[in-house]
Amino acid sequence: MTVRTRFAPSPTGPLHIGSARTALFNYLFSRHHGGTFLLRIEDTDRARSTNEYTRLILDSLAWLDLSPDEPPLFQSARAARHAEVARQMLEAGHAYRCYCTPEELARMREEALAEKRPARFDVWRDRDPAEAPPGVAPAIRLKAPREGETVVDDLVQGPVRVANAELDDMIILRSDGSPTYLHAVVVDDHDMGITHVIRGTDHLTNTFRQVQIYHAMGWALPRFAHVPLIHGADGAKLSKRHGAQSVTEFREQGYLPEALCNYLLRLGWGHGDVEVVDRAEAIRLFDIDGVGRAPARMDYAKLTHLNGIYLRQADDGRLTEEVLARLAGRSDLVLDEAAMRRIRALMPGLKERAKTLVDLADSAAFLARRPPLPLDAKAAAQLTENARAMLRQLAPALAATDFSAPALDAALRRFAEATGRKLGQIAQPLRAALTGSTVSPGIDATLAALGREESLARLRAVTG
């Protein structure tokens, strides 16, 4: 059997980080088994679904390199098919028309709650349709079995069973003829030939009733795998106050897609001691049996650490592009040819020190400034009268080199020895003058990246 999985977001918001992980698991599972990964946009809630969100979700998936193997299927386009299946169930006696009004249902729900019993809503189950009130359009309800139990043999949670007496007759077709989500999902998964339904545990209890639809239609069940949800640091459902929660936000905050995927993979999935797993390795190692059963908490610090690892491995040209894009809007910088060249030249040293693209862009900004540079407090403290005098003396020694990093390093060491100073006593004031701060890549590499003209200009700006 060829594995077919699907990711099925509803376009009512940006792609949530938990959904992204569900997409990743579906993707990895299908790839691991040589199968197909599909996308279905669940836009049956016409009021809340928008094309903008659909596009945003597609963008986020592409950014994460989790694009589906086929164009997405829009659930809204299949309403006729959903209604057809509901009609078949009606004819076969597996469903019935319900003439209850929303008000009546709300009252029944309250009464059931007050009496501490599950709500039923099955007043029309065996009632003669001839008694139907005039002018009321009926909804169609599943005629669920009352005896026995329904079992979901879940790939993650194991066999999960519930007594059928606990389950109500859910609505499969609304009174306006549109399908409910629970019903549409079953019909679509069946028609799409989905073999493995991998989704969040918030759908686990719904699965019982969906299984009853499969049974009613005589369809083969797919395998289900319900993966735990992602929580915030306090164990509660991930929400705004925990920090970033949509893929879009993580992207803005300077995380690399490969780092985010690696982090998400390790959240709720383990394989021995592996921590840093690239895509190819993930496809090779991933399987459902490695997925844990307990919800996991989002750990932004660990994500940031992982991001630093991927940042250091990333291509310098790519990172330069990212940095330029982030610096583009800043009015205090001059992003001319020379500045871009400097950023590209110093990238190996810059990326070594950054954890996110935001850090990286910040640390590169000094390369795109014009002297005189603004000095931060620590840098200003470095540039004492003595230090400025020392820099005035140092400038010719630097100017005499070819401005390659090794030559500059050698010149600095000679100068240190000749003037009886430690290297740090020279490097720090020099760094302050060159960068406006006390933190930067190696001073030789920084000088080389700035180039002879710019470096000497920056020195003149502080030595007068």
Added chain:
RNA sequence: GUCCCGUUCGUCUAGAGGCCUAGGACACCAGCCUUUCACGUUGGUAACACGGGUUCGAAUCCCGUACGGGACGCCA
């Protein structure tokens, strides 16, 4: 409230009855490296929720309790 599920260092996890004096990673602390900051490196603090069983032996199996999460919509 009812039903379903879960519980190993602060966090993510390894662990399939003896290999566990419970391993790795992040975070944290200390040392080393050093031209600043990072990186790297060495070491350290730190966990089997609790109570009963089963067994020669349990983090691993069973039952309770506590705590946590999810579901109970003509939302998805």
